[in-house]
Amino acid sequence: MTRLELAESGRAVQAELSSQQAAALAASGIVRVEPGRRLGLWRIAGRRLVGAARISDVDIRIAPKTPVTRLLFLLGYSSLPDRWHPEPIEASERDGLLPAVAYAFVRAAERGLRHGAPQGYVSVDETLPVIRGRIRYADQLRRHFGRTFPVEAAYEEFTEDIPENRILRTASRRLLTLAGVPAVCRPELRRVIAALPDVDELASTRSLPTWTAGPRNARLETAIRLGELVLRGASYDLDDVGSVPVDGLLLNMEKVFEDFVTASLTEALRLYPGHVQTDGSRYFLDKAQRIRLLPDLVWCRRDGTAAGVADAKYKAESVRGFPNADIYQMVSYCLGLGLNRGHLIYAAGEKPAVRHIVRHSGIELIQHTVPLAAEPPILLDAMSRIAAEIAEESQAI
Known part of the structure; x- marks a missing residue:
């Protein structure tokens, strides 16, 4: 090997x-x-x-260039509005992303399952010899030609076989198959599986089941989020070929950074009048609406008009390395949205913002940098300052 x-x-x-x-x-x-x-x-x-x-x-x-402990912090911003908080990991647990995720997963799962697995109602469609729940008349006529029994029934069942537990069990099974998972984690992973004996594993991880964070599963939310991370890490998107299966755990740092910037700005901007729009597909550069714009975040006034735009760029290690293509893209965003200022946010350490005035247009472009390796309060303070600058623009007409 x-x-x-x-x-x-x-x-x-x-x-x-x-x-x-x-x-x-x-x-x-x-x-x-x-x-x-x-x-x-x-x-x-x-x-x-x-x-x-x-x-x-x-x-x-x-x-990763970013310390693993900080990377886990960034991953907590990948599920807004359902923020979750990975626990800090010990120094001996920082040797690589996969070991760190495995340690954090088993710790959170075992603690969350200590008082039993959560239960919930799931919808069941089943063919039964007796009537239970609601009869599915269309299926009854199609399959049984008017006979009374067996009955095509639909009912709600209170069970442990819910999406959250399926994610936990499937993620545990997957981690057991990966070579980079520390040996000390393996007995704990088997205990997680044993604690969910009546739960089915997911047949496919290409599309994970949906679930809603709430009081019922609060004690397991961190473990479930990490489980989703493990299962999504089983493949990654390749531009030309689609989704590629991976025997391991891989994260795309561009996506991690983009999620963090979008989520942290959204949180910080809640302090100001207005709202955030992260579905940029509604915006176009041309009047015929053939050239679509896809900014990461648009800050809107109360009346819904765009007041600010920001885009995350996980590209540069120094201010000198900022690509001109990012500038051209942001100019297009500003023109299409009718704005005179745009914000580019780079993972490039603590450096002063760089400002450019575009000739013949009056558009100002601001290139911010944020220190991913810094302690979380410093990092979030940097994002709050950017959010404040964006929010100020909603006061301008």
Whole structure:
């Protein structure tokens, strides 16, 4: 088994691989693969995916630039309005994203299941020898041609076999199959499965069941969110090929950062009159509405008119590295929304905002940076200052 230790968007490492292994890695799109200086030697570099995966007998570990403890904090913003709070992890548990997630999951699941699994009502459609619940008359006529029995019935059943528990059980089973999960977690994962004996595992993780956070499942919310993270990490979206299955856990840092920026700004802007619009698909650049605009966040006045726009960019490590394409995109957003100011937000540390005035238009573009590696209060304070600047624009006509 070949093991590759890579860094997110970092320098390439050289590895001895067979042509089949190199081809499989290249086809996956998870890493960049280039020929080395001689036959059988290959240069492998990480992209903006982080985590662990196994492809064609090659174990890949891609370390995030952001500390794992901070990454778990960012992931808590991935489910707004249902914010959740991953617990801090010990220093010995920080060696990689997959071990950290496994530790956090089993800790939250075992604590939440200590007093039993939550129960709830689920809708059941079933063929029964007696009447129970409501008769499904259309199915009764189609399947039984007017006979009284058996009965096509629909009823509500109070059970542990609810979406939340299915996510927990399926995530536990999946973690048991992954090579990078610490051995100390495995008995605890088996205990989680044993605590849910009457719960079915999900047949597919491509579309996870929906559930609603509330008092019934509050003690397990963190575990359920981490379980969803584990199950979604079983595949990732590749632009040209669609969803690619992964034997491991991978996160797209661009999506993590975008979710954090959108959710944290939404929370901070609740202090101001107006509302946030995150479905940018309603906006267009042209009058014929053929050129769609997709900003991450639009701040609207009370009457619904756009007052500010922001877009997250997980791209640069220095102000000098900001791509011009981001500027052109934000100019289009401002023109299409009728705004004279736009905000670009980069994961680039603590640096002063850079401001640009677009000639012949009066549009001002502001490039903000936020320090992902900083302590949470510092990071959230930076987002609050950006939110305040956006909210001020709603007062202008």
